[in-house]
Amino acid sequence: MEPVEGVRSQSGWRTLPAKETVVSSSSPTPTITPPPVSIAAITHDQRSSIDRYKRAIQKQIVDAVGSSKLKTPNPETQRSEIRSLIVKQIAQDPPPAPVAEHERIAREILDDILGLGPLEPLFADPAISDILVNGPHEVYVERRGVLELTDVQFRDDDHVVQVIRRIVERINRRVDESSPMVDARLPDGSRVNAIIPPLSLRGPAISIRRFGNKARTLEDLIRLHMLTPEIANYLRAAVKSRLNVVISGGTGSGKTTLLNALSHSIPDTERIVTIEDSAELKLQQRHVLPLEARPANIEGRGAITVRDLVRNALRMRPDRIVIGECRGSEALDMLQAMNTGHNGSLTTLHANTPRDVLARLETMVLMAGYDLPVRVIRQQIASAVNVIVQTNRLIGGSRRVTSVAEITGMEQDVICMQEIFNYQQTGVSPTGAITGFFQSTGVRTNYSEQMNTAGCHLETDQFAQRVLHRDY
Ligand SMILES: Nc1ncnc2c1ncn2[C@@H]1O[C@H](COP(=O)(O)OP(=O)(O)OP(=O)(O)O)[C@@H](O)[C@H]1O
Ligand SMILES: [Mg+2]
Numbered sequence: 297m298e299p300v301e302g303v304r305s306q307s308g309w310r311t312l313p314a315k316e317t318v319v320s321s322s323s324p325t326p327t328i329t330p331p332p333v334s335i336a337a338i339t340h341d342q343r344s345s346i347d348r349y350k351r352a353i354q355k356q357i358v359d360a361v362g363s364s365k366l367k368t369p370n371p372e373t374q375r376s377e378i379r380s381l382i383v384k385q386i387a388q389d390p391p392p393a394p395v396a397e398h399e400r401i402a403r404e405i406l407d408d409i410l411g412l413g414p415l416e417p418l419f420a421d422p423a424i425s426d427i428l429v430n431g432p433h434e435v436y437v438e439r440r441g442v443l444e445l446t447d448v449q450f451r452d453d454d455h456v457v458q459v460i461r462r463i464v465e466r467i468n469r470r471v472d473e474s475s476p477m478v479d480a481r482l483p484d485g486s487r488v489n490a491i492i493p494p495l496s497l498r499g500p501a502i503s504i505r506r507f508g509n510k511a512r513t514l515e516d517l518i519r520l521h522m523l524t525p526e527i528a529n530y531l532r533a534a535v536k537s538r539l540n541v542v543i544s545g546g547t548g549s550g551k552t553t554l555l556n557a558l559s560h561s562i563p564d565t566e567r568i569v570t571i572e573d574s575a576e577l578k579l580q581q582r583h584v585l586p587l588e589a590r591p592a593n594i595e596g597r598g599a600i601t602v603r604d605l606v607r608n609a610l611r612m613r614p615d616r617i618v619i620g621e622c623r624g625s626e627a628l629d630m631l632q633a634m635n636t637g638h639n640g641s642l643t644t645l646h647a648n649t650p651r652d653v654l655a656r657l658e659t660m661v662l663m664a665g666y667d668l669p670v671r672v673i674r675q676q677i678a679s680a681v682n683v684i685v686q687t688n689r690l691i692g693g694s695r696r697v698t699s700v701a702e703i704t705g706m707e708q709d710v711i712c713m714q715e716i717f718n719y720q721q722t723g724v725s726p727t728g729a730i731t732g733f734f735q736s737t738g739v740r741t742n743y744s745e746q747m748n749t750a751g752c753h754l755e756t757d758q759f760a761q762r763v764l765h766r767d768y
Contacts, residue, residue, distance in 0.1 A: 431499030441693020533752035538640030545687035551644035572620030627660035634680035650684035
């Protein structure tokens with residue numbers, strides 16, 4: 297997302313720093329800066345008339361510039377030209393508000409024309425990881441794992457829909473009654489889902505998952521106590537020795553973040569094909585070919601699924617296939633790829649426990665319409681998947697790797713697993729932080745030979761049963 301000109305606050309326009317207001321008519325681009333003013337001083341009636349004023353100015357500007365021009369990518373020059381037009385218009389025809397408010401009003405009009413309207417200021421805060429709009433009058437953000445209600449407000453449902461339209465127009469999609477749910481991506485890579493009434497009962501809803509510019513490394517995740525150095529060493533060895541790893545967890549539990557961090561252990565000499573629904577991965581290696589699925593167009597045609605891409609990837613001579621998220625019909629293709637020489641594949645999947653991963657994979661294969669005996673599917677799973685890493689988002693927003701399990705084979709119809717590490721939560725401290733500990737379970741890895749061959753020698757005592765780290 298391009299930064300919007302002018303002053304931006306961390307939590308929204310209501311907390312803008314106060315400055316003196318100056319309107320310079322001699323300068324070609326007049327600048328306006330506001331003195332201290334309390335938003336609380338503005339009444340509801342004034343707010344309505346300011347809203348009407350903003351819409352009128354917005355319409356004049358859009359008519360003057362031509363809407364076709366506004367659909368082009370927004371270069372800085374276009375932004376500053378439009379901003380100058382707004383500022384001039386405001387100088388000629390002042391809004392029904394104190395002069396101190398003019399700068400803010402100008403910026404809000406600019407955000408409505410070119411940006412994401414009232415959400416724009418939230419993008420200036422790098423600590424915000426999620427932005428959640430529950431209808432026009434309730435906007436939450438997640439900062440450092442904790443959800444907070446903001447004072448950001450949209451005018452009404454239409455205002456929210458207008459922002460959704462701006463987001464989805466860029467990818468040639470639309471949102472309306474016939475297509476009321478849509479996934480999209482912002483230019484900065486943030487992932488967006490929008491859903492409108494009648495499906496969303498609280499008004500149009502937008503959920504944005506932001507991605508920081510810098511991918512987190514395993515060291516970063518150790519510092520965040522998502523895992524311990526011992527678990528990280530084991531996972532590095534698993535990736536280097538080309539085991540197939542599935543990262544499992546609930547929504548927002550840190551699966552993709554961990555997948556990104558683990559991918560750093562893939563040697564630079566390998567050719568990696570990544571496959572995603574919406575590209576989030578940031579692989580650092582030299583030889584990466586990212587593929588992204590495509591939703592159907594407005595006429596409902598032309599969809600390319602993750603499954604299509606997995607099949608295509610097999611013809612691209614990959615050393616490894618990384619599938620951002622395994623959700624459905626691609627499961628069998630993925631398992632077959634893992635079983636046919638594309639070892640070292642990585643993926644994420646929504647499941648609550650490692651055992652649940654097996655059930656989910658089985659269901660995905662069955663739901664995709666394959667008429668295979670359950671035993672055959674289980675054999676495919678047991679021979680394809682080597683390691684399952686379970687992530688969890690705990691109370692207070694902290695993330696933990698709560699289990700690392702290996703698949704060891706099958707006994708009759710049952711897939712056998714052994715847990716190598718786990719996290720035991722013991723409670724919650726008076727300050728709301730979780731208490732618990734990571735431990736090695738005392739079970740040695742089944743893959744030590746493979747790991748040794750890959751040059752990753754893990755000492756036997758790494759696996760002795762002990763507490764690795766305690767959260768107090
Ligand atoms: N260890 C961590 N500590 C704090 N925040 C984290 C941690 N890991 C990830 N996050 C943050 O949590 C959010 C969700 O992370 P991520 O996208 O990796 O989750 P996910 O499990 O892949 O989610 P989804 O199910 O939606 O795909 C991101 O904003 C990310 O920055
Ligand atoms: Mg994810």
